[in-house]
Amino acid sequence: MLESFKKKVIRMFKSLTFLWKYAWNVQKSYLVCLILYQITNTIPPLLIMFFPKVLLDELMGQNRISYLLTYIIIFSIVIFLMKFLSDFLKNTAFYKRCIILEKFQVELNTKLSKVDYACLEDPEFLNLKQNAEKFLYANGQGFSFVLDRAMEIISKVMIFGTVIWIIASLNKAVLLVFLCLAFLNSKAQMRFKKAYARLEMEKNPKERELSYFMNVFSDVKYGKEIRMNQGQYVLMDFLKGCLHKLWKFYKNQMYIMDKSDFFMHLMDFFQRMVSYVYMVFMVSKGFISIANFTLYINAIATFTTSMDEVIDSVNDINQYSYYFEAVEKFMNLPMDIYDGKVNRNMPSRFESLEFRNVGFKYGGSDKWALKDINCFMKAGDKIAVVGENGAGKTTFIKLICRLYDPTEGMILLNGVDIKEYDYVQYVKFISTVFQDFQLFSMSLKENVSLSRKSDENRIHGIFDSLGISAFVKKYKKGLNVRVHKDFDSDGFEPSGGVAQKIAISRAIYKDTPIIILDEPTAALDPKSESEIYEQFNELSKNKLAIFISHRMASTRFCDNIIVFKNGSIEEMGSHYELMKAHSVYWNLFNMQSKYYMNAESGKL
Ligand SMILES: Nc1ncnc2c1ncn2[C@@H]1O[C@H](COP(=O)(O)OP(=O)(O)OP(=O)(O)O)[C@@H](O)[C@H]1O
Structure with missing residues (x-):
């Protein structure tokens, strides 16, 4: 058990350090925003916890109006500034983290374009890719969510530390009860999150299948077959099958969430019972003042929420570290062909x-x-x-x-x-x-040169020799016309033969x-x-x-x-030698020419 705990901590630590380093290298100001956001986010709950006690102490003590007014003004201004700043920093961090996300997306796709071609036909590889993408997109924020959570832990631990200090000053036994409940809760929550993450991984192949069947109906490539063969029924069956299987996954995940919520609220219930009974007893016996009562009550309420948040954050980081493992595996996949050992320079001339x-x-x-x-x-x-x-x-x-x-x-x-x-x-x-x-949804010239820079004169020359210049001249944009209509309703939709000639132009252009x-x-x-x-x-x-x-x-x-x-x-x-041999080639050749000859002689 200790071993698996150690492994878990190491994995979480690795995933976090990877993210920190990555974010630091790409966008330092994002991390600065994140740190400042957590500071501005930590101060208001602490002030709100202490402020009623400060007011009550003054009210029940010297009751000086000018002091009370000053406290209220300073408190309100600080809360206003902190909240505004924290929102501002949160929004700023959001768009800054998009830059990190973009870089990561580019890196993942670059890897995809360089892995061995055989990988693209391997379902295991495609599942791994899907898991790696979860690191990017899950929860709508992907990995930056983990960074936020990691920073949140610092802030929540600060709040939590203050709360523990306050409760300890009230009664150490009460604190011990609270900490035991919190420990039980955290253990249970970790189990629930693990089960949830396992289901998340298991549902990946089905999600991939679903996205295929979802795409089939909108992809023009399949449109003809579906319509002419009424293929929608069988395909729809597959789609429904995927949706149903995924629904079962979601149902099981929600079942886990229910169990998790029940356990969390049960712990909350015990904690609340203990604290209220004890506090009412202490106030009724005159052991604590009303001002301290409000402070303790606030502290106890904060204990539960900040404890839950710390547990949540740790569990989220833990869950993401599973996705991180997929990213790490994906990024470290050997690119045997692309990165193969190079022992020779290419010759200047092909022989x-x-x-x-x-x-x-x-x-x-x-x-x-x-x-x-x-x-x-x-x-x-x-x-x-x-x-x-x-x-x-x-x-x-x-x-x-x-x-x-x-x-x-x-x-x-x-x-x-x-x-x-x-x-x-x-x-x-x-x-x-x-x-x-394949022709891509890019301009015609980019389809030929497969580059951002194209030699238009050469392309015109090749098109002239293949007899397709007339098709291009019909378009105002000429070679800049976009192929296909996915992104431009005026796009160029070539016939099969013209498309084949464009592909041939690409081969000629490469020279x-x-x-x-x-x-x-x-x-x-x-x-x-x-x-x-x-x-x-x-x-x-x-x-x-x-x-x-x-x-x-x-x-x-x-x-x-x-x-x-x-x-x-x-x-x-x-041709001459093979025809003379009267074997496979001769057979193939004769079979085909027979049709033509029979057709000519009217015997077909
Ligand atoms: N990606 C693949 N994975 C597994 N088997 C494959 C794959 N591609 C082709 N094959 C198999 O390899 C064999 C040779 O196929 P290949 O496509 O090279 O034949 P071909 O002579 O080009 O056929 P055609 O004239 O129909 O294009 C076939 O048995 C085929 O089923």
């Missing part, structure tokens, strides 16, 4: 890319998505990657892009394992158009020695498709260009074709 005995399994899967992959590609090569669905083509590309590292074997660039290069420098060598490419196109022409009409391949042939001179395509005709632009089957390379060679 070759080689797969040597490469095998790959996705996280959580026993199945080899790729196995025994061996191939050599050099600058200037045009490679087509073909194969049936699920054969491993996209996985092959993802490994080149280092979205994942091979499970076995290695990939070499200019003869050096790509893991030895700095990841950021390495990806500067590659431009890609993925099957599921790298390796270009990878995964189903780049799926949304293009036959004329555009043919034009794109011809232009690419021109644009990718001296570069390594890798195309994945299900349209076998596109392979005619390539000098080498890699045929995948069940995660392995089944065949490799030129």
